[in-house]
Every structure is written in C-alpha cells, then in structure tokens.
Amino acid sequence: MNIVVCVKQIPDPADPGALDPETKTLKRDVKLILDESDSYGVEMALQLAGDEGTVSLVSMAPNSEVGGLRTALAMGAESAVLVSDDALKGSDALTTAKVLAAAIAKSSPDLVIAATESSDGYTGTVPEQIAALMDLPSVTFAKEIALDGGTAKVKRQTESGYDSVECPLPCLVSVTAGVVEPRYPSFKGIMAAKAKPVEEVTVADLGLDAGSVGWAGAGQEIVSIEDAPAREAGEVIEDEGDAHERIVAFLDELKVL
C-alpha cells in the first residue's frame, strides 16, 4: 500500500497575517507550519498503511520551506516531495492542483489523501481537481475510511448524515477534521525526521510550462480589496451571579421565548 498525503505549509493561523497590497496575495514571508487540517490525513495514512505500506508527502511552498513537512515526517511519513519555484507565485487553486497532481503521479500511489480544505486559503476545490487531473475516482469529506482488498470503503459526510461509498483503488479521499486523533511527534520521530529525504523539484522538473503557472496561469484576477462593513459591539457586562437573568430578559425582548 503506497499512500501519498497532500500537505500544505501555512503561516501560523494564530498570526493570520495580511494581504500584500502590491501583489494582492497572502503575505508568506513568515515561518510556515503544517496546516492542522493535514495532520488528520497524515495520521489516517499512517494507520491505513500499517507496517507493510509506505506514506509519503507532497507539498507546494515558496522559498524551499520544509518546516511543516518535517512535522509530518516526524509523525511517521517516510519521505516528501516539495515543489518550490518562484514561477508558482500567484498560482490559483487549479494551477496548484496541476502541480500537485504532477508531483503525486511520479510515485503512482494506490491512495491519495488530502484535507477537505486548507486553513488559510480554504477554496476546498484542490482535492477534487487533483483527482480529475489524475483521472482517479474520489470520495470527499470522509469521516471514516477502511480498506478492503482493492476497495476503499468510506463514510462520506452529507447534509443529513452520511453515505456509505465504495471506491476501487487507486483513488483519492479527502478527510474531515477530527476523523482520527493525530499523534504527537515523539522526540525520536523528530530526530529521525531530520534525516528523512525531502526531494525538492521545480515546475520544469514536473514537465510543466512555467508560463502556464503562477500569475500567468491564473484565469482570475483580484479586482479590489475593501474593508467590510463592521459590526458594532453592544452591551458587555460582568457576571456577578445574575447574568443569566440579563440573557433571559434579552431573549424576551427578542420575543424568541
């Protein structure tokens, strides 16, 4: 069982950063960490691969960033491919998917796992775009995955509950947060991760045309950035044992009781 997990390295969400007014993209000149959303996919892959299988990572990030990849390697993944290339600046979700799909295809995996969406960009389209580009079947929003021979059996989140979905391998599955409990990297794992192979590749290495990615490849452009109308703060009171009465009175005023 050869599993590839797509991981994104993002600015720390506790410090969400800002848009660069020049380029109209997220400022990324800060240290990047593993997107917490991806820790579930890494954990799921490690559990599904067991002792026999291999788990490798694919990521696209500027400036040869590997901070987030090292975290996932410390959890137990064996190796990583990092696509880092100045030509990728300004890439939209579709271009990102093209780059990741090309990098994933190099290892012909049985299973590709991704998060449902990243925590910083959250377009939520990249996993399905990767599947389409690789001509793979897919099951998105998995809340449970089991492998049965050459078939993935997935419980897929729906508006009203879940669907049981069967999908032959190779395929792509995107997993929701909380689907498994991600392990904390052990000290041994952290030390071992430093020696694990991270292969850095460029757009040209993947056989893609630099003129078709980045700003040039994006079929959309930002027209304007504006402050949204702000919502005013109301009354704030300190609880002195009777705040619940104020809430009841407020609900009464709104006539919802």
Add this chain to the structure above:
Amino acid sequence: MGLSKIWVFGEASDGTVASITLELLAKARELADTVEVVFGGDGDAIAASVGEHGATGVQATGDLAGAMQGVSIANAVAAAVEAGTGPDAILIGTTYDGRDVAGRLSVKLDAPVITNVVDLEVAGDRLVGTEPVFGGVTNVKTGFTGDKVAILLVRPKSFTAEPTGGGAAAVSALAVPDGGAAAAAKVTDRFVEESDGPKLDEAAIVVSGGRGLGESDKFDMVESLAKLLKGAPGASRAIVDAGWVPYSYQVGQTGKVVKPSVYIAAGISGATQHLVGMKGAANIIAINKDPEAPIFGIADLGIVGDVHKVMPKLIEALEARG
C-alpha cells in the same frame, strides 16, 4: 463574456429542493435572462419548486444509480459546453456535492473557480464575486480574465430565496457521458442521522460551544440549552478538531455558515475562522471569561463570566419558565 444563460447546480433531498438552490436562483434571475437548473436526479421531482423560484428549465440527468454527483454533473455539463448548449456561468453552492462538481468541472473545462462567494455582480461584461477574508473584515472582489464558462462556488445564506410565482420549469434530459475509471465510486447506502431539533443552518436559534467549555462532556450544556430554545447546537473548530463533536457541527469559515435570529456563543473566543460563519446572525450573545475575547467586539450582549456558572443557571431559569 456575455451573460445570457446561467445554470444553477440543483440540490434536493427526498424531492425537497435545498434552500441554497433557491437562494442561487434568486440571484441568477437578476444577472441573466435564462436561468436553468442542472440536476443529478429526476427533474420532474423538482420542476415545480424551482419553476416557482424563477428557473425556466431543468437539465436533468435522471437517477444516477449511486454514481457521485461531482463527476457525473461535471462530465454532463462539460459535454453540453462542448456541444454549444452549455451556460455562460454556473452557480454552485459551497456544499459537499457542490464542491465536488466545481472541482471536477474546473478541470474538465480548464477553467478557474471563484470560491467562497458571498456576493455577485456584473462589472463591465464579466462576473465579479466577493469573498470575505480574515474573518470577514476584508472583502476581496475577484473577476475572471478568460472567456471560459464562469464557475462560482457561493456560500449558503448569501442571498435570500424569493418565489416569483412562475410555473413549473421545463424538464430536458441531460446526457451523462461515460466517466470511465474516474467515475467508479458508488454510493451503496445512505444514512440519515436522526435529530429531533432543527438543522444547524436552518435553525432560528443556534447555541455553539467552544474550547472554553473545558472538556467534552460539558457540551451537554450546549445541547440542553439549544433544545430548550428549540434551536440547534453548533461548535467552534477547536472542539471539532479535538474530536468532541463531529465536523457537521462546525460553524465557521471551514464548516457551516449560519444566520439565525439569535446566536449564543458559549466559551468561544471568536477566532476569525469562527466569526466568518456566524457574524450574519441578527443578534449575538456571547459568554466568555476573557474580557478581551474578540467575540465581544461583535456581540450585542456580552457576558464576561464563567460558562460553567452562567449556563447552568440560564438552563435552570428557562426550564422554570416551561
């Protein structure tokens, strides 16, 4: 890009059309003369309902026999575009199936998707979508640069559904080309999780809990209060990530967008991730022990206090009223 025909991805369960579909129809009518629904199922089942909301046609695939909506609808729409019978733009809700459709279709047409749209306008001769970033404090407007079919993923609750009183939409058959290996996933069974209250994104009152609850079994307080108020329980991302409640409870940028008349945030600090999913509520009540919590910046009534003291008393007071 001319904009004469818009398709809306239709979603329904048991013959009831989803509110997101009706919301999209309301906006589509403002933008184009011809508005049709593309539907992965029996078109006759929804023709009256979508017709009443302004759709003149339903392009229906018929029963998909367990095939996934995403790959089926994308292949069908791409074939229609190829044949010259497709739309100029397609509006898709940010839902589980909607995102699959948008992702697959984007690859089929080699066209970008503008995502997380909360407002839409025609500027010059192109569609421009508004996307909130940084928890909704900044709006980014994005337009398409090419002349391909415009694909937009629109967040639920962005527009208000409004009937036009139109007659049933005309149903046409939309062929689904053979999807090959990519279409091999099949739904074998569907499970509806029983819930005795309203759905999270439709409830008039939402009570959400966050990390400030301290431990997972304290979420019971959130559920009790929601039940007393005939509302729905929700959650911040922090406690979904921690595994206290399922992903389906999550309110926020990742998760559900809610616009109830009353939103009660218990032990939620108000990370930007959360605010973008609930700041559209008509009234917000927040209980948090940290007076500096960002949630107080948007709350109509803020209680600086311990949820473990305030919530039980509130529940007791409401129970006493019957």
